[in-house]
Amino acid sequence: MRRRIITTLALAILAACSSGPPQAPVLGEAFVGPATLQIRQELTSRAALVATVKHGDRLSLIGRRRRFYKVRTSSDAEGWVDGRQLLSREDMSDLKELAERAANAPSQGRASVFELLNVHTLPNRQSPSFFQIRHDQQVEVVAHERAPRVPFDPPDFIKLDSTPLVVKKAKKKAEPAIPRPPAGKPPEVPKNWLDLSGNPDGFVPEQGEKIDNEEPKPQPPAIPMDDWTLIRSKDGSAGWVLARMLLMAIPDEVAQYAERARITAYFNLGSVNDDGVEKPVWMWATLAQRGVSFQFDSLRIFNWNARRHRYETSFIERGMKGYLPILLQGSPATSFQVVVEEKDGRSMEREYRLNGFRARVVGRHEGQVPAPWNEQNKIVSATAPAKAPEKSLKDKAKGFVEGVKRRFKR
Structure with missing residues (x-):
């Protein structure tokens, strides 16, 4: 009897627990883009926090609702988030491929920041920021790119039904018993139409002739551009930051000669001994121009003068249109290669040989400007060889028989 009572009470409790409203069906999936994301109960910033x-x-x-999505976590917490903070499965795969390619790319120097800096998944201010750089942390510089400052357009995570709606055809209205009166004659052009049109001198242009004082058509405003830098952290993560927020970690006694140009890459070519103190020899690439597609317009090598105890320029080349990366050969470096655009517009790869921390060009051959990093994933996936379809058992047996026949024919 007691067992029956316990069983009845347990069933009653289970029934009470399962009497809640049913869960909404799942319409799609997405992944969290930023480092942390707060899920709110409603579409307001002051709404109760459901989960992080x-x-x-x-x-x-x-x-x-518009660009906002109602989501459910693995712990069944439900709330609202901004769709611009979500990533699709393809976005997560692209981010992983970006980190793998950046891990194998040559470093173009180290950089630090003045304050906490957001690292984005794409070169766009509104794209998700999935980690941050601290002021006491250094990162590797991999590449520089220019990107238009446009609103971030996230993918549609919920695929709507593409079935066309069936629209009922409207019934034709019955013709009136009394027909409508005919349309009247249009008004004539006034005699002073030239004065009314803003031509008080009475000048009548001939057919096809252009009026001198005709105002040019307004041109659409130019889209602003931002300079971005692809960085690599110690834990292997790779992402995009605004280039103007980075500080290249080259010593101030050398960086003071930048002359307001932006240092885009720098390298340690060796060292000079000055009374037991090793002073590094630096080479950098700088960009003085703004709004250009190339990454540097000047190369310069700073050698330490042990007699005067100061840095002096041992090599400089200006007026270039160079593209990163700069590839160094040897340890310590004995040569380096860069891709530049020559005056005739051709892309050439120059090879420089180092001779006592002085550089000279020893070779030129056809080169290619590196494709933007965001497009390289598409290029690699498009040019990757497709896997051959597996043969069926019938095709394998047919091939075996044909091979036996060829052997007997011999």
């Missing part, structure tokens, strides 16, 4: 998720966590999408 981390970068890469999977979310189930159960609703949508």
Whole structure:
């Protein structure tokens, strides 16, 4: 009897627990883009906090209002987030491929920051920031790019039904019993139409003739551009930051000669002994121009003068149109290669040989400007060889029989 009572009470409790409203169906999936993301109960910044998720966590999408999505976490917490802070499965794969390619790319120097700096998944201010650089942290510089400052357009995470709507054809209205009166004659052009049109001198241009005082058509405003830098952290993560927020970690006693130009890359070519103190020899690439597609317009080598105890220029070349990366050969470096655009517009790869920290060109051959990093993933995937389809058992047997026949024919 007691056992029956306990069983009845347990069933009653289970029934009470399962009497809640059913969960909304899952319409899609997405992944958390930023390092941390807060999920709110409603679409207001002051709404109650439902949960906090981390970068890469999977979310189930159960609703949508414009660019906002209602999501459900793995712990069944439900709330609203901004769709610009979400990544698709393809975005997560691209981010992983970007980190793998950046890990194998040559470093163009180290950089630090003045304050906490957001690292974005794409060269766009509104794209998710999935980690940050601290002021006491240094990162590797991999590449520089220019990108248009346009609104971030996230993918559609919820695929809507593409079935066309069936629209009922409107019934034709019955013709009136009394027909409509005919349209009247249009008014004539006034005699002073030239004065009314803003031509008080009475000048009538001939057919096809252009009026001198005709105002040019307004041109659409130019899209502003931002300079971005691809960086690599110690833990292997790679992302994009605004180039103007980085400080290249070259010593101040050398950086003071930049003459307001932006240092885009620098390298340690060796050292000079000055009374037991090793002083590095630096080479840098700088960009003095703004709004250009190339990454540097000057190369310069600073050698330490042990007699005068100061840095002096041992090599400089200006007026270049150079593209990163700069590839050094040897340890310590004995030569380096750069891709530049010559005056005739051709892209050439120059090889420089170092001779006592002085550089001279020893070779030129056809080169190619590196493609933007965001497009290289598409190029690699498009040019990757497709896997041959596996042969069926019938095709394998047929091939075996044909091979036996060829042997007997011999």
